[in-house]
Amino acid sequence: MPAYNAETTLPRTFHDLPASWVDDVVLVDDASRDRTVEIARELGIHTVVHPKNRGYGGNQKTCYREALARGADIVVMVHPDHQYDPKAIPQLVEPLLAGACDAVFGSRMLGGRPLEGGMPKWKYLANLGLTALANATLYVFLSEYHSGLRAYGRRYLEGIDLEANSDNFVFDTEIIAQGVWRGLRIREIPIATRYFDEASQIGFWKSVQYGFSILRVLVRYKLHKKRILRYPLLVAAEAIELEPLDGPAVTAGGAASETGPSGR
Numbered sequence: 001m002p003a004y005n006a007e008t009t010l011p012r013t014f015h016d017l018p019a020s021w022v023d024d025v026v027l028v029d030d031a032s033r034d035r036t037v038e039i040a041r042e043l044g045i046h047t048v049v050h051p052k053n054r055g056y057g058g059n060q061k062t063c064y065r066e067a068l069a070r071g072a073d074i075v076v077m078v079h080p081d082h083q084y085d086p087k088a089i090p091q092l093v094e095p096l097l098a099g100a101c102d103a104v105f106g107s108r109m110l111g112g113r114p115l116e117g118g119m120p121k122w123k124y125l126a127n128l129g130l131t132a133l134a135n136a137t138l139y140v141f142l143s144e145y146h147s148g149l150r151a152y153g154r155r156y157l158e159g160i161d162l163e164a165n166s167d168n169f170v171f172d173t174e175i176i177a178q179g180v181w182r183g184l185r186i187r188e189i190p191i192a193t194r195y196f197d198e199a200s201q202i203g204f205w206k207s208v209q210y211g212f213s214i215l216r217v218l219v220r221y222k223l224h225k226k227r228i229l230r231y232p233l234l235v236a237a238e239a240i241e242l243e244p245l246d247g248p249a250v251t252a253g254g255a256a257s258e259t260g261p262s263g264r
Contacts, residue, residue, distance in 0.1 A: 001027040001045075002059035006080040007034040013082045014043050021089050026066050027080065030059045036080075046070070057171025061162050068157060076151040083193050084149040091189045092151035102156040102184040105142070106149035106191035123207065130214055134173070137218040138180045142188060145173055145214075149191055155243065156184050161236035169206075170213040177221050178237040 003010065010027075017025065027040045031053040040047045048066055050059070060077065067075040074096050078086045084106065092104045109127070127146055134145050160178040165171045179186065217233075224231035 001025065001078055001080045002030065002056060002063050003027050003032065003036050003040070003080045004030045004053070004059070005032045005034050006036045007032075007039050009082040010036060010039050010080045011043065013078065013080045013086060014045065016082075016086045017078070018087060018089050021093060024067070024070055024072065026063060026070065028059050028062045028066065030054055030056075055167040056169050057165055057174075058167035060171055060175075061165070061167070064152070064157050064162060068154060073154050074151060075154075075157065077148065079148045084147075085192065085194075086149075088149065088189065088191050089151075092149070095187050095189075096151055096153045100185075101187040102153045102159075103179060103186045104151045105144070105186065105188050106147050107142070107144040107188045108147060108191060108193050109143040110188055110190035126207065126211060130211060133218060134176075134214070137222055138177065140180055140186070142176075142186065144188070145176060147191070148172075159184060159237075159240060159242040161233075161240060164233050164236035166213075168213070169210050170217060173214050173217050174233055177217055178233060181221075181234050182237055182240075182242055184242075 001010075001013070006013075014025070025045045026048065027036075027045045028048045028050065029037045029040065030050050037047055037049055046066075048062055050062065054062075063077065064075055074093055076089055076092055078084065078089075088106055092106060095101050095104050109131070127144060131142065131145050135141055156179055159182050160175065162175070165174040165178070176186070220229070220231040221234070223229040224234050
């Protein structure tokens with residue numbers, strides 16, 4: 001759980017975790033100004049505290065490092081703001097347990113009716129546009145690149161360079177770009193989300209900045225692929241030894257598509 005000022009929603013999120021599917025819970029607090037840390041410890045959650053705010057991506061880096069160090073084979077990111085429903089964890093984890101893929105993302109687009117769930121229309125349209133550009137650049141067919149409910153297998157997290165990614169929100173796109181470049185397999189499941197006052201959301205202008213940062217990632221990915229300009233993010237990922245695994249990438253619709261080194 002990457003947490004920042006989540007005192008009011010953390011208990012609800014924690015109690016919605018399907019206990020029979022969760023072996024360990026790790027919360028990384030990014031220098032919250034409320035009682036998030038105190039409440040997490042009262043709930044018995046293993047809690048790591050950043051003395052200074054590192055940003056959303058920096059928080060995730062600590063989450064994944066800590067989970068792997070504690071022996072996790074599958075790591076599920078759940079936002080403690082209760083926007084994403086942790087009851088979907090079994091559906092996220094099952095394909096990983098079956099060895100069908102290396103990561104599973106919850107998709108609000110596949111879940112249907114995101115606008116009725118409260119997603120702002122401008123955010124919905126931006127999501128669709130950026131996703132289309134990302135698919136055209138990475139040659140994969142995901143319905144969403146911006147979900148905050150994701151499950152990664154150990155092979156995925158150890159097969160990329162987490163530290164090479166940004167500490168900001170664009171981390172979520174960079175970790176996909178690295179995974180696609182390495183030929184790691186991604187699947188999606190449909191999810192629904194809740195939009196309410198206590199749920200953390202990026203404002204309009206920060207979303208605009210986020211959108212441009214995604215475009216920069218895509219441009220640099222394409223230039224690297226064309227061997228015009230090396231992208232350090234992908235170079236760093238290439239330097240990591242990845243255990244071979246047969247099988248093509250699996251997308252949301254169940255269709256197979258080659259990605260990464262074998263599909264470039």
